[in-house]
Amino acid sequence: MKTLIKNATAVNEFRISETDVLIENGMISRIDRDIDTSGCTVIDAEGKYLFPGVIDDQVHFREPGLTHKATIASESRAAIAGGITSYIEMPNTNPQTTTIEKLEEKFAIAAGTSHANYSFMFGGTNDNLEEVLRVDPKSCAGLKLFLGSSTGNMLVDDEKTLENIFSSTPLIISAHCEDEATIKANLEKYKAEYGDDIPVKFHPAIRSEEACYLSSSRAVALAEKTGARLHVFHLSTARETGLFRNDIPLREKKITAEVCIHHLWFSDEDYDNKGTLIKWNPAVKTSADRKGLWQALLDDSIDVIATDHAPHTLEEKQNVYTGAPSGGPLVQHALTAMLETFHQGKISLEKMVEKMCHNPAVLFQISKRGFIREGYHADLVLADLDSPNTVGRNNIWYKCGWSPFEGTTFRSAVTHTFVNGNLVFDNGKFTGGRHAMRLEFDR
Ligand SMILES: NC(=O)N[C@@H](CC(=O)O)C(=O)O
DSSP states (O other), rough: EEEEEEEEEEEEEEEEEEEEEEEETEEEEEESSOOOOOTTEEOOOOOOOOEEOEEEEOOOOOTTTTTTOHHHHHHHHHHHHTTTEEEEOOOSSOOOSOOOHHHHHHHHHHHOOOOSSSEEEEEEOOOOOOHHHOOOOTTTEEEEESSSOOOOOBBOOOHHHHHHHHHHHHHHHHHHHHHHHHHHHHHHHHHHHTOOOGGGGGGGHHHHHHHHHHHHHHHHHHHHHHTOEEEOOOOOOOHHTTTOSSOOOOGGEEEEEEHHHHHHHHOOGGGHHGGGGGSSSSSSOOHHHHHHHHHHHHSSSSSSOOOOBBOHHHHHHHHHHSOOOOOOOOOTTTTHHHHHHHHSSSSSSSHHHHHIEEEEEETTBTTOOOSSTTSSBOOOOEESSOOOOEGGGGGOOOOTTOOOOTTTTEEEEEEEETTTTEEEEETEEEEOOOOOOBBOOOO
16 A cells, blocks of 8 residues: 655755655655655645654653553554654553563553554662663663652662662663752741642742752763763753753764753743643743753753653642642643744744654664654654644543643644554544554664
């Protein structure tokens, strides 16, 4: 079967050009103008933008064990509606992904239910170093370390263990960096004044800039000392961005950084209106922090944009501060939110594609994805940049049924998503059928 995407405006490898793209056997077989339509299913992409499928390097899909919040099936479906065709999922499930057996169980669930291409992070703990060292770097995306506590109680705080992990694993270490002692001391201070019902606007004072900087700078120093390959997840402060280099190409970096949609979009001015719905770890901080993150993204100190998609039920989120879990769902709206920032003049389409599609593939050495290239898997997204739509409960695909963007009108819409050459999302409808594959790595 041949599919031909006709007259698209492709954004790829720092160029924008009019082109046709021919798909055969799940792969991109030709990129050219005026490709012959005979024998092809033709997708008219006139006036639409074509991007490589987005690769999200940090999601929590809650399976196994937390399926009242989300499942691999439900969230990967929301992901393809949002143009995300591949994802890397985190180990803070129940049971945690801290043995090779548990890792393979997750791969089995994804093989049977995922709508988008998948891989997983192995979880490091204070006491599973031996198992970490058994993980084949080709078998999964990398090693996740929670250097600050968050959903799922996976804090790694034993200094000796950390140093051992950093100096011995060949895996890419992806770290959640927030200093636990600082957070605890801050929390006690606010609890003394407010009890459990702390106004959520103090979340960034509790999970403070200092907590982030202390932990990120320690992780970076440890990586420099040991030669470990470190990727710092979800930077949330301007100050942390100074820890990362932008004078060498990504392929040569041993220490890299990610920023998430919510830290680029929201600021502490939004707590009054959104409350615990925008309670994330690390916390959304000041507008000056947001500005610093944008600057670091554009000057390449930050390499990747991700979601940290972390759904909880609305009921859970509506608890008072200490009981409301941190995290929120984002995969369906990440690309349209970034396209909105393009409309606002904050980023070029080429840069957006670099940070959401190319760089996650390069950074994790994902085989044949992340670019529109002949011989690559046909993971592709078409978007209409002039199709205003408002996020509301009637058009949200997350199992939890809510979004921090509710009420927001985006000017752009994802119209078509292809996973491995198959049209899986077509003008607001899922076509049925699953065509996802396990991600492979060129390591
Ligand atoms: N980001 C969050 O606030 N929450 C995440 C965990 C995490 O990444 O910290 C979750 O799994 O709920």
